[in-house]
Amino acid sequence: MKLKKVLAVGLAGVMTIGMMACGGGQSASSSGATSQKDSGEKQKLVIWSWGADEEKKSREDAVAAFEKAHPEIEVEHSVIPTADHVWDQKMTAALTAGTGPDVIQMSPDYYGLYTEYYEDLNPYVEKEGVDLESVITEGMLDPYYRPDGKLEGMPLLQNVFVMAYNKDLFDEKGIDYPTADWTWDDVAAAAKQFAGGEGADATYGIVNHWIDPPMSIICKGGSAYSDDLTTCEIDSQEVRDGLDLFGDLVQSKAMPDDTAAKSLPKEQLFVSGHAAMYTLGGFETKLISEEIGENFKWDAVSMPKVPNGGKNNLMYATGYSMLKTSQNKDAAWTFLKETTYANEDMAKETCRAGMTACKNIAETYYKDLSYGPITNAAYMESLSDAKLNIWGGAYSAPGDVWTQIWQSVTIDGKTADEAINEYYPALEKAFNEANGK
């Protein structure tokens, strides 16, 4: 402790010299983000969100709506980019040092990775006396409860997928359009008929997408682990079948084989008419429909059915948490509840980036928004059938092993049996470690 003090004093001294040397230095310093009680009456609330582009604007406008409704709260809102894991590094540093905001965006698919830092929200809900199920969009609240019952966040929005298809390409080949009754086997059979061409003329049945590796786990009715998150269930016949299906898609050139490369944005293959089908996420409907424009006719159906009636969709959800270090928990709770269900203006802004957690707005407003031929109602259909992103947060390490299995099959041409036999022990071990075993 003493050493640290000495160091601090030393550094401060050096900085004074630095300040004198560079003159204009005074504007470099300013008040920190740690919320200190203002002398005035206003309560200060620091909020960190992530996002880029449209997502960023949607967050900013939602917070603006909150500020309008609460002139008594002084909001300091920061939006931080998140691609390439840059958010994780900033968040780790801030949480470790205790310099985080009052309210921080989070994802339920962290699976408890940062749970130590989050306030349990159950008491606030009780005090509020609200029946959350009745005001929050179906299926969106559950993921925020830890297995031990702790409520570690409140939902903001979620996105699921539909299967978009290029009508012109289907017409050209004389293949019937996909229907809601298709299974992944039907998708694969159709997709193979589009494979052909070389280089710039190449055409594919379906575009590879970053949801494919987790999708292969569930597409034949398999699962990665038990619902209580305790047992790894990857080593099953259903999962092997799902993997082989995707391996077959790539080997038959119905799907591009650069599944690891983050080169050309994947959707461009679909947008430019080089691929017949695309797993379209709720977050990109607007962008894709703008890019397609009048290039070709297209539409979308629900994700393919799973034979045994298992979940057939993947859900990417995000919400906000209150940090234990928050100086202003009442204001933080006010923000949390309004961003989730109690402020319809905020919910409307949120709809630009995905399906809002506010049940009323989701059912009366979000549902009717349409982009090109797609209406958001298509996403509402799969609400109860969506599995939360499988390999997020605490499960990134087993997820990275799964990526190896996936790439062995799709790139190396191994069978699912070979790949799973080779990597399963490592995956199970990583999974158990993530669970603290």
Added chain:
Amino acid sequence: MAKPRVKQSKIAKRQARNFYLYTAPWLIGFIILTLYPVLYSFYLMFTDMNLSGASHFVGLDNWIYAFTDDQLFVKAFVNTIKYVVIFVPTSLILAFFVALLLSRKVKGLGFFRTAFYIPYITSGVAVTILWGWIFQRDFGIINYVLSLVGIKGPNWLGDKNIAMISIVILSLWTIGNNIIIMLAGIQDIPTSYYESAQIDGAGFLRQTVNITLPLCTPTIYFNLIVTVIAAFQVFQQPLILTNGGPLNSTYTAAMHLYNNGFLYGKMGYASMMAWSMFAVIMVITIVTVSTSKYWVFYDD
């Protein structure tokens, strides 16, 4: 006999005083901003500290785990060494060669120098994304140009045997800095050497081998050391281009450190990773430095 010795020690004292005076900014910065964090991470290396802040002393467990259970640990180092072995010599040879050509009193020197430096200035997220697109197999520009002359280009980023080469190509693109430093080194060579060589009838090739190359060795030495050190920490290019794939063929040590520290939240293990990287770089640098007396030629 006593007098000179006093004088000697006086000079030594003044020397030492001046040494500490002028290196003080760095010394202070080192002690506060580097030494303290380094000692801290040295301690963390023997703990299982994770994101929740819980931390227990675990002795050498992190090391044992790395060498017995963590298949990626060795793989990440092997990949990194592969990258270093390909990248460092090619970048030095290319940089020297281009600098040599630039030193030949070419017209438009400013243009060329700027052209070679532009990639260095532009490095960052935008350019890495641009390269991902350039490398794309079906619609990428490289393969498009190759297809014009009837060559079917490889799957640059999707083939596990080629992906690392693609990362190296991207890195080679940004060696403008090395070129500039090499050029400064070459231009530092007194012209009188060349004049006397010309009188002896030595051509460009012989001048290069006998004069430029040996007199440029201090600069090459500098570039070698800093390039090796930087290359060992290669991180951003594979992260953005391939995320370490396909099949971990571009997964580097720095990525493993980053993933463990910031994605899996295993701070203790990440510290062990950092120290093992440090150890490997240190050994290689020491070897390089110790060979320098055989090939680096100081002109004094």
Added chain:
Amino acid sequence: MPTKSQKKGKIISRTITYLILGIAALICLFPFLWMISTSFKPMSEIYSMPPTLIPKSPTLENIIEGWKGADFGLFFKNTAFITLLATVGTVLSSSVVAYGFSRFQSRLSPFLFVVLLGTMMLPSQVTLIPQYLLYNKLHMIDTYWPLIIPSWLGGGAFNIFLFIQFFRSLPKELDEAAEIDGANSFQVFYKILLPSVKPVMLAVLVMALVYNWNDFFNPLIYLNSNDKFTIAIGLQFFKGSQGNVQIGQMMAMALVSLLPVLVIFATCQKYFIQGIKMSGLKG
């Protein structure tokens, strides 16, 4: 007198030189040209096949939308401020420290030189958290101090090492002559040594400039308020959390943000040669 065949050989070797340099320059410039081209293409043309280098229907939309998309005017101001202070600090402090290392000895100096090199070998991720904790203790989170202070404290081992290499190549006789004329050690430094290494100073200046201008991780970690953000963070705002990239706008803003550095480099690079001639030490 050069003979005819010697003359012919010279012409051939000149041609080869220009040919190689030309091709190399083209390779270096191509992605840059591609960036320019993409910046002025409408979305529908960006991924068109076959690719076009000259946009068929050029547009300024990417630049306008990109500039508005995030607060780039402010980001420019912030980045310029940080870069200016950090670059000045780097050039001054790294040259001074290198002077100490190359001209004076103490019992610890060989050891400290090894330590200096050693600091280059530390992966930056390892010092991140402890440094963050330290700056937090000093109440410097969400200020520009953590981005500027390190530059004034040596400015990085690489730059110091570079200066040392060049100082070492300067004969000590010059220092001694100046000392006999009554110059103190600091005068020797800035009157004799510094003018002799002007090209290196320029090189360090440009490198520090580029580094600070493009630095992404430090501003990301230490700055919280959006109105303090820098260009490098701004560029990341075109890359969505779900993998979508606004590539036209991103390239347009990358291009705009590159221009100041490019102009500075293009003007500075002339002096690289002049500096060497002025020093009068060589040749």
